[in-house]
Amino acid sequence: MSYYVRKAAFYLAALWAAVTLNFVIPRLLPGNPVDILMAKLQQRGGTVDPAARKAYETLLGTGGGGSVFQEYVAYLGNLLRGDLGVSVSAFPAKVSEVIADSLPWTVVLVGLSTLLSFLLGVGLGAVVGWKRGTWLDALVPATTVLSAVPYFWLALILISLLSSGLGWFPLTGGYDVVLDPGWSGEFIGSAIYHGILPALTIVISSIGGWLLGMRNMMVSAMSEDYVLTARAKGLTDRRIMIRYTARNAVLPSVAGFAISLGFVVSGSLVTELVFSYPGIGSKLLQAVQNNDYALMQGIFLVITIAVLGANLVVDLLYGLIDARTRDRSTVS
Amino acid sequence: MRPKLAAGLGLAGLIVLFGLIGPLLTGDPATIRDIGLTPPSGEHLLGTTLTGQDVLAQLASATRGSLWIGALVAVMATVLSGIFGIVGAYAGGAVDEVFSLFSNVMLVIPGLPLVIVITAFVPPDERGTWNIALVLAITGWAASARVLRAQTLSLRNRDYVAAARVSGEKTWRVIGVEILPNLLPVLASQFVFTVVLAILSEAGLSFLGLGAANSSTLGTMFYYAQNGFALQREAWWWFVPPGMVIALFGGALALINFGIDEIINPRLRDRPRRKRDVVAVEAEIAPVEPDAVLTVRNLNVVYQSSPPVHAVKNVSLTLRRGEILGLAGESGCGKTTLAYAINRLHRPPAEVTSGSVTFDDVDVLALEPEELREFRWVRLSMVFQGAMNSLNPVTPIRAQLQDALRTHRPSMSAPDRELRCAEMLRLVGVDPARLGAYPHELSGGMRQRVMIAMALLLDPQVMIMDEPTTALDVLVQREILNEIKRLRDELQFAVVFITHDLPLLLELSDRIAVMRDGEVVEYATAEDVYLRPEHPYTRQLLASFPSLTGDRGALIR
Numbered sequence: 001m002s003y004y005v006r007k008a009a010f011y012l013a014a015l016w017a018a019v020t021l022n023f024v025i026p027r028l029l030p031g032n033p034v035d036i037l038m039a040k041l042q043q044r045g046g047t048v049d050p051a052a053r054k055a056y057e058t059l060l061g062t063g064g065g066g067s068v069f070q071e072y073v074a075y076l077g078n079l080l081r082g083d084l085g086v087s088v089s090a091f092p093a094k095v096s097e098v099i100a101d102s103l104p105w106t107v108v109l110v111g112l113s114t115l116l117s118f119l120l121g122v123g124l125g126a127v128v129g130w131k132r133g134t135w136l137d138a139l140v141p142a143t144t145v146l147s148a149v150p151y152f153w154l155a156l157i158l159i160s161l162l163s164s165g166l167g168w169f170p171l172t173g174g175y176d177v178v179l180d181p182g183w184s185g186e187f188i189g190s191a192i193y194h195g196i197l198p199a200l201t202i203v204i205s206s207i208g209g210w211l212l213g214m215r216n217m218m219v220s221a222m223s224e225d226y227v228l229t230a231r232a233k234g235l236t237d238r239r240i241m242i243r244y245t246a247r248n249a250v251l252p253s254v255a256g257f258a259i260s261l262g263f264v265v266s267g268s269l270v271t272e273l274v275f276s277y278p279g280i281g282s283k284l285l286q287a288v289q290n291n292d293y294a295l296m297q298g299i300f301l302v303i304t305i306a307v308l309g310a311n312l313v314v315d316l317l318y319g320l321i322d323a324r325t326r327d328r329s330t331v332s
Numbered sequence: 333m334r335p336k337l338a339a340g341l342g343l344a345g346l347i348v349l350f351g352l353i354g355p356l357l358t359g360d361p362a363t364i365r366d367i368g369l370t371p372p373s374g375e376h377l378l379g380t381t382l383t384g385q386d387v388l389a390q391l392a393s394a395t396r397g398s399l400w401i402g403a404l405v406a407v408m409a410t411v412l413s414g415i416f417g418i419v420g421a422y423a424g425g426a427v428d429e430v431f432s433l434f435s436n437v438m439l440v441i442p443g444l445p446l447v448i449v450i451t452a453f454v455p456p457d458e459r460g461t462w463n464i465a466l467v468l469a470i471t472g473w474a475a476s477a478r479v480l481r482a483q484t485l486s487l488r489n490r491d492y493v494a495a496a497r498v499s500g501e502k503t504w505r506v507i508g509v510e511i512l513p514n515l516l517p518v519l520a521s522q523f524v525f526t527v528v529l530a531i532l533s534e535a536g537l538s539f540l541g542l543g544a545a546n547s548s549t550l551g552t553m554f555y556y557a558q559n560g561f562a563l564q565r566e567a568w569w570w571f572v573p574p575g576m577v578i579a580l581f582g583g584a585l586a587l588i589n590f591g592i593d594e595i596i597n598p599r600l601r602d603r604p605r606r607k608r609d610v611v612a613v614e615a616e617i618a619p620v621e622p623d624a625v626l627t628v629r630n631l632n633v634v635y636q637s638s639p640p641v642h643a644v645k646n647v648s649l650t651l652r653r654g655e656i657l658g659l660a661g662e663s664g665c666g667k668t669t670l671a672y673a674i675n676r677l678h679r680p681p682a683e684v685t686s687g688s689v690t691f692d693d694v695d696v697l698a699l700e701p702e703e704l705r706e707f708r709w710v711r712l713s714m715v716f717q718g719a720m721n722s723l724n725p726v727t728p729i730r731a732q733l734q735d736a737l738r739t740h741r742p743s744m745s746a747p748d749r750e751l752r753c754a755e756m757l758r759l760v761g762v763d764p765a766r767l768g769a770y771p772h773e774l775s776g777g778m779r780q781r782v783m784i785a786m787a788l789l790l791d792p793q794v795m796i797m798d799e800p801t802t803a804l805d806v807l808v809q810r811e812i813l814n815e816i817k818r819l820r821d822e823l824q825f826a827v828v829f830i831t832h833d834l835p836l837l838l839e840l841s842d843r844i845a846v847m848r849d850g851e852v853v854e855y856a857t858a859e860d861v862y863l864r865p866e867h868p869y870t871r872q873l874l875a876s877f878p879s880l881t882g883d884r885g886a887l888i889r
Binding site: 149 | 433439442443444446448449452453455475528532535536541542554566574579582586587597675677707708709713714716721723725727731736739740770772786
């Protein structure tokens with residue numbers, strides 16, 4: 001089986017597992033989420049007809065009635081149609097609408113800052129590993145301490161220093177609320193300005209992991225025979241460092257992207273709350289605080305799908321940068 | 333003990349101690365006073381909260397709570413990762429496939445969102461410490477399982493484990509006695525990692541108000557600080573200390589992990605950067621013989637370890653134009669160190685302490701780094717022992733051949749470079765169509781031919797070959813040796829050929845140097861070495877090769 005087919009199959013399996021987990025969790029745990037939702041719906045002035053109840057029961061489980069299997073099929077059918085139910089905290093909006101509004105904010109913020117953090121961390125790690133034994137070694141413990149700091153705490157510190165203290169950045173939010181969201185230059189500028197501090201939080205917290213991993217692999221790769229050959233060939237230091245050492249040392253970082261991405265996404269969700277950022281993380285927490293189970297589950301699914309998609313892309317990329325993977329026949 | 337490990341253990345120990353003993357000394361954290369939000373003072377070292385509770389007392393009991401959760405989760409997650417990682421890898425086959433697939437799926441599903449969804453469904457009054465710990469363990473074991481699986485797989489194939497299995501020991505015994513002890517460093521490092529992760533996750537959960545009911549952790553401190561608008565009221569003493577405790581504890585555990593990593597992988601240990609690779613002060617350049625291309629005089633190389641190892645002792649050799657000089661000796665006799673030192677490729681802690689290396693009229697040991705770089709490969713190229721690993725695995729061989737030309741002949745045009753590489757491949761008997769191939773797509777013999785082609789690219793005067801045929805089977809070895817002789821006759825470069833195979837050298841070389849314990853004990857023409865060996869060690873070497881007829885003449889192949 002080719003590398004790409006195997007990867008695609010794996011992610012399909014993971015997707016199925018996530019979708020099924022989402023179905024099983026509310027049914028396994030105590031409590032009666034459907035009643036809570038119906039009560040909330042009534043408070044908000046929603047129609048409390050049997051159809052609404054049925055929709056929630058498909059999602060969260062019933063106290064009896066139809067078989068679990070029928071519910072599972074109906075649930076999958078709803079998912080395929082993109083029907084994730086009605087949000088009670090953002091009533092009368094549908095869950096899919098709430099997600100569609102907030103997802104772009106998170107994808108741009110987390111995507112860009114993760115990319116930036118990866119590039120910076122891997123780049124710095126390569127230099128620190130290459131120049132081992134110099135003052136640069138001090139960067140390793142320093143960034144590791146930073147990565148042990150909770151994201152939200154760092155966010156609080158940054159706000160109190162740079163926003164409240166120096167007044168360089170806005171306190172919270174994703175854009176200046178007097179502006180209308182749209183593709184105007186003014187709005188985009190405001191969004192970037194508001195995004196700097198959350199992005200900085202994510203970059204500072206996640207860079208240490210990349211840096212350390214890359215540095216260690218650099219150190220290992222430097223004693224490989226092909227690096228010795230490159231030195232004997234009289235290549236420039238720059239070329240040996242980039243084309244020979246770093247090119248090989250970066251492979252495990254790319255392969256380990258999945259693990260790291262999970263951490264970054266988790267941290268970013270809480271960071272969004274601190275900044276009241278209009279992304280999906282804030283919405284998830286809003287859903288939790290309001291017992292808006294339908295929204296919560298929809299967001300969990302969307303986050304998981306986004307993470308799986310990102311990992312699939314990285315895995316496919318890995319096949320491109322390491323020719324050996326494509327020819328290997330066993331699952332790693 | 334390694335300093336990082338000691339520092340990490342010390343710091344972590346202090347924090348644990350603070351969590352254990354602190355609550356006994358700092359009084360009741362819940363006592364409410366009417367001195368809300370007072371800054372740190374002599375009476376309240378870390379000030380008070382909005383309701384006048386002592387922050388230090390709260391910090392102590394919160395540290396205890398967080399450590400307890402961290403330990404609980406780490407124990408449960410380690411058990412889970414052990415089951416799915418170690419047992420799966422040991423059992424192999426379908427069990428391993430399923431376990432590994434399961435771990436990988438759990439790994440790519442983001443942890444915190446899953447934890448949030450699960451805990452949100454648990455009614456607040458049922459959210460106990462144990463439940464929260466269980467959820468964190470269930471969502472946090474997969475990364476460790478993957479690491480343990482890889483480690484177990486490599487252990488499983490070691491000889492002593494195979495021996496235990498074959499001798500019919502029970503599975504649990506093999507795992508418990510042969511495998512687990514060897515996994516301990518990895519298990520310890522994964523445990524430490526899980527503790528940090530659990531404390532961070534719990535802090536995040538509690539900060540969101542999803543923590544265990546009635547618990548007191550660093551996360552709940554954040555929660556109350558956030559809801560009491562500590563930030564807006566600039567009550568830094570309320571929310572800074574819990575973060576510091578987490579950061580310091582995480583930093584301490586990271587230091588412990590560095591220490592463990594350095595034990596597992598000695599390459600990662602700190603090493604002072606060497607300023608110079610050559611400490612020979614004034615090299616006396618001996619008068620060079622007229623047809624000598626490479627002259628080594630009284631060369632000494634010392635590994636500056638404790639105790640220092642004198643690997644090359646007073647070696648003097650002369651290589652004439654077009655000559656093949658054989659360098660023979662057992663492994664560890666210093667022949668590779670000598671070869672590297674000639675090209676100054678030796679790495680710290682190795683140092684050239686005295687002697688001279690003269691190439692034509694160039695004093696190699698005196699070259700500045702940039703001059704040395706320009707000298708390498710142009711005048712002196714090398715073919716290394718492991719053809720398997722001498723080629724960069726991630727780029728096609730075209731790029732690896734071309735970059736020598738790119739660097740040393742920058743004016744050469746791209747088509748000319750391509751032509752030159754193809755020409756060299758043809759010369760060593762490799763189809764130029766293979767230029768686009770990656771190293772792993774070539775056989776061992778082909779790779780070594782590619783290395784030889786690479787070494788010939790710039791028409792060097794000297795080529796040093798360090799056991800170039802050792803890893804190859806006998807037929808391929810023979811072909812490559814013939815190739816080297818033919819190329820030498822055709823292109824007239826000189827060769828230093830290093831091997832432990834004396835009979836091979838007798839046949840191939842013009843002259844032979846025999847090394848033992850860093851010294852050249854015999855240095856003569858191949859014929860003299862064979863017929864009139866002077867040193868007892870040479871005689872011993874010659875006698876040690878088996879002969880079919882009982883006659884020493886059987887050596888010549």
